[in-house]
Amino acid sequence: MKPHLAELLGEAVAALRASGELSDGLKVPIELEHTRQKAHGDFACNIAMPLAKAAGVQPRALAERIVAALPASEWVAKVEIAGPGFINFFLTRGAYQAVITQVLAQGAAYGRSDRGQGRAVQLEFVSANPTGPLHVGHGRGAAYGATLANLLEAVGFQVHREYYVNDAGRQMDILATSIWLRYLELCGETVAFPANGYRGDYIWDIAATLHRANGDALRHPAAEVFADLPPDAHAPGGDKEARIDALIARAKSLLGMTGYRQALDTGLEAILGDIRRDLEEFGVHYDEWFSERSLIDDGAVERAIGRLRAAEQLYEKGGAVWFRSSAFGDEKDRVVVRENGQHTYFASDIAYHMHKLERGYERLVDIWGADHHGYVPRVKAALGAMGHDPEQLDVLLVQFAVLYRGGKKLQMSTRSGEFVTLRELRREVGNDAARFFYVLRKCEQHMDFDLDLAKSQSNDNPVYYVQYAHARICSVFRQLQEKGLRHDPENGERQLSLLVESHEQELMATLARYPEVVEAAALNEDPHQLAHYLRELANDFHTYYNAHTFIADTAEQRDARLNLITAVRQVIASGLGLMGVSAPESM
């Protein structure tokens, strides 16, 4: 409907230009919006105001000339000029009734488009370090990313969903060492567990797996393990970083590369497998799990550094190799190769993004936790230095969900093992409620997540309101069958003109908005718009339900109304589907 009106307006403006009433130079995009008040019609256009300003004429006078030049349309009942120069469109009933025909004909395809024209988008999200189970903070990125991916696909982009597995680097060493120390405890050694180790219960489970596979083969006396190590935190002159690094080095030397790798890989497999199952159960699917280690083995890091060097954007200082990122908008330069010869995490991240572009994606979307926001300029700087357009990368920052329990804020840390897992949350509130709840707010908004509320009063969750509308419609059709009646959609199609009640008009207008909502939610990267829309649609339906009887006495009325609610059921099912939420037939 909106494109149709925009077309009419475009023709009117073009006609004024052709007749010389309006100069050619003025280019103002035509914007149409839904009105807030019925008195203003169905759609309003403000084009006359900016155009009049540029042309130096009265807005209302110009609006009148535009209206006079509008081509006739069977969908437009009336056009009015109001206020400072708004052009208000009042649609015919037929215009909205036609939406039902469209929804029923297109089915699940209604609301989809080819706006993206098959362009390849790479969407990376969650990418939590495989050092522990996902917690509720990761859940928000997962739900957000999965829904955005579905939305982009719905409007015609080809989406590649990817999880970047940080399976190299110091965090993995800390993990391997933590596992090994717990393993030693299982062997009967007395171990002073380091302050900087991973303390979660899952480490014990992995250590047990390691022990089952190896018996005591990896055992070394505690005295040998802890001999001559720098003091840990809390001890006089202690440093938890130095302590853990020394323990890692000790683990490597005592176990040898084979034994050490065994501890590390046992942990990696267990944790990554757990994360994959967790996300899969949450309805979050990936096309690729991309390994950081493979990137390094592939030589991509060396290649990336080589490209920066070739571009003359590297220099040495203090024994380290620096990237001149400040020349590309970062606030200062960054180290890519440390004094000890090891590349930084930033270096492999440069390589990773370079590699993404080498794979041929036109557009990269990263979803990061908002605590990484300071990292955006340097990654873009690297892309710029390598000759890419930094605009190809779009980083969406998802604010962390602040958890409350008993009215108190929860402190969470993977290292300490004190956190609420995503799995725990899913079990308590259900996947549907969790998916919907996470996406209900726009991502840059801080989110208060009250666990008590989510768990104890999960019926208050808006997802049930939407699902209930769907289940109610299904129930109407069950009732119909029990009464020995049947729905004749073809007859309903012929009787759509009977749908003249205000609630029906309201409902049809909302249905007509669905394609616009999907497109806006996808292009603005704002899945919450879809969640709010579905709530509105459900509200319109529930209101209609209370005001009128669908299983009406006459077949004409009945079939027409059943066509309408069939269309509502379709749109609710489609919308919930995009959000990864089920549309139950009863509940």
Place this chain on the structure above:
RNA sequence: GCGCCCGUAGCUCAGUUGGAUAGAGUGUUGGCCUCCGAAGCCAAAGGUCAGAGGUUCGAAUCCUCUCGGGCGCGCCA
């Protein structure tokens, strides 16, 4: 100290990218099941859009400053 995000009803949040009289949910109060599912509907009350300037036909939205909150500022990841 510098940078990014945020501040809208008692609480949790929308606000169609600068439009007309700022909206939902929840909570409070009062109504609606002999009738397709009451996990629902209707109504009322609730606002200095943090504050002050500025830009213009027009500002919750854009600019500046102030106040308040979150996060970041490593040869960690």
